[in-house]
Amino acid sequence: MTSPRPIPFIPNLPSPKTSLPSPALPAITAFMPNAPHTYTARWVWTGPGGLVPGAAVTLQDGFITAVEAHPPRGTAVTDLGEGLLLPGLVNAHTHLELSGLAGLVPPNGDFVDWLEQMVAMRPDTLRVGGAEATAKAVAGLARDGTALVGDITNTGKAAADLAQAGVSAVSFYEALGAARAEPPQAMAQWRGTLLSAAAVAAHAPYSVPTERLAGLKARAGDLPFCMHLAESRAEVEFLAGNGPEGERLDRFLTKRGLRRQDLHLASSTPLGQLEAAKALDASTLLVHGVQLTSAEAKRIARAGASLCVCPRSNLGLTKAIAPVEELLAVGVNLALGTDSLASAPDLSLWAEMTALAQAKPNLAPEAILTMATQGGASALGQAGSFGVLAPGAAGPLAFAPLSELGQDEVIAAVVRGEHAGSPRSVGRVV
Numbered sequence: 001m002t003s004p005r006p007i008p009f010i011p012n013l014p015s016p017k018t019s020l021p022s023p024a025l026p027a028i029t030a031f032m033p034n035a036p037h038t039y040t041a042r043w044v045w046t047g048p049g050g051l052v053p054g055a056a057v058t059l060q061d062g063f064i065t066a067v068e069a070h071p072p073r074g075t076a077v078t079d080l081g082e083g084l085l086l087p088g089l090v091n092a093h094t095h096l097e098l099s100g101l102a103g104l105v106p107p108n109g110d111f112v113d114w115l116e117q118m119v120a121m122r123p124d125t126l127r128v129g130g131a132e133a134t135a136k137a138v139a140g141l142a143r144d145g146t147a148l149v150g151d152i153t154n155t156g157k158a159a160a161d162l163a164q165a166g167v168s169a170v171s172f173y174e175a176l177g178a179a180r181a182e183p184p185q186a187m188a189q190w191r192g193t194l195l196s197a198a199a200v201a202a203h204a205p206y207s208v209p210t211e212r213l214a215g216l217k218a219r220a221g222d223l224p225f226c227m228h229l230a231e232s233r234a235e236v237e238f239l240a241g242n243g244p245e246g247e248r249l250d251r252f253l254t255k256r257g258l259r260r261q262d263l264h265l266a267s268s269t270p271l272g273q274l275e276a277a278k279a280l281d282a283s284t285l286l287v288h289g290v291q292l293t294s295a296e297a298k299r300i301a302r303a304g305a306s307l308c309v310c311p312r313s314n315l316g317l318t319k320a321i322a323p324v325e326e327l328l329a330v331g332v333n334l335a336l337g338t339d340s341l342a343s344a345p346d347l348s349l350w351a352e353m354t355a356l357a358q359a360k361p362n363l364a365p366e367a368i369l370t371m372a373t374q375g376g377a378s379a380l381g382q383a384g385s386f387g388v389l390a391p392g393a394a395g396p397l398a399f400a401p402l403s404e405l406g407q408d409e410v411i412a413a414v415v416r417g418e419h420a421g422s423p424r425s426v427g428r429v430v
């Protein structure tokens with residue numbers, strides 16, 4: 001009797017030894033140079049510590065040229081009224097090409113069960129409605145004030161939608177499981193106000209062999225290198241080689257042609273694997289970190305790496321969330337992401353901020369706003385270009401309408417989702 005053929009992790013990936021498709025260059029219809037335009041609002045948040053009433057932000061050709069106390073003379077001005085004007089949001093972790101799975105695999109707190117269902121459903125479902133769902137999801141990001149995304153991809157298919165909608169992206173081409181397809185070389189390109197970067201990701205410590213992990217990190221170049229890490233109890237137990245959840249993950253992986261012995265594990269912990277592969281440094285972007293220990297938080301801080309937290313996905317899939325206060329206290333740069341529509345109800349980073357504020361009520365609201373802007377920009381290697389209101393940074397900006405509030409109430413109201421209307425993009429170049 002022959003043994004059953006392993007079921008690939010991602011059955012629609014290119015065959016072994018091929019490369020993942022090179023990123024499609026964004027087809028931008030025409031980049032129209034536009035005249036300087038100034039935006040002001042009752043409140044303007046330029047970045048941490050910078051809440052200013054009535055400040056004026058001037059954009060030209062999609063980039064910020066000035067941030068001043070009052071609108072300059074002779075420039076067209078739009079006063080947005082009551083509310084907070086802030087940098088465009090940075091959603092540092094999504095999987096846009098999985099948007100067709102929205103609502104089909106409801107998280108139930110059992111990570112391995114969700115993985116089983118998602119992988120079984122993925123190829124057929126996405127073949128039918130995947131492209132349309134992705135385009136719709138990207139259009140939503142463009143409307144709601146998201147300026148930049150960190151998007152994980154196995155196909156490169158969302159790149160055209162992002163370019164068309166005018167949403168900048170660092171697209172992480174992900175090496176995963178038994179599929180040997182290699183990500184393209186990392187590269188970043190600006191087309192007008194739009195950043196389009198191809199970067200490298202390794203899926204997770206339980207699905208990429210140690211030596212390959214080291215090779216992928218080397219391939220990542222100057223752009224960030226991304227990996228899911230310490231997302232679930234199952235992952236931690238699998239690497240430690242004990243525990244019922246680890247055994248379930250082991251069975252799931254074996255069924256898909258990924259045998260534990262082929263990983264050549266060099267450590268018994270997720271972070272240890274990354275360190276053994278020399279893949280933890282200042283350009284590493286870890287995602288989730290739900291199971292991180294205090295000692296590991298300090299090692300991440302020492303390496304200067306970033307961590308992206310996805311509160312709603314983490315709570316849904318594992319009923320837990322990373323030790324955010326502790327990570328901030330030891331100096332880890334934190335970003336915020338929604339994760340995919342397979343595990344999150346929508347791609348709204350506003351809603352993600354609210355979920356984090358509810359899960360961590362002692363966290364300062366401004367720390368959450370910083371994660372959703374400057375923290376994400378730094379994590380994606382774009383500090384100064386996104387996530388702040390300062391000359392030279394790219395648009396669009398974001399605006400959250402609010403009722404009349406005092407200075408000490410504004411940021412908390414935005415983070416808690418107490419908006420007086422739908423938050424939106426401001427100054428997007430079409």
Ligand SMILES: [Zn+2]
Pocket residue numbers: 093094095152228287339340
């Ligand atoms: Zn992910």
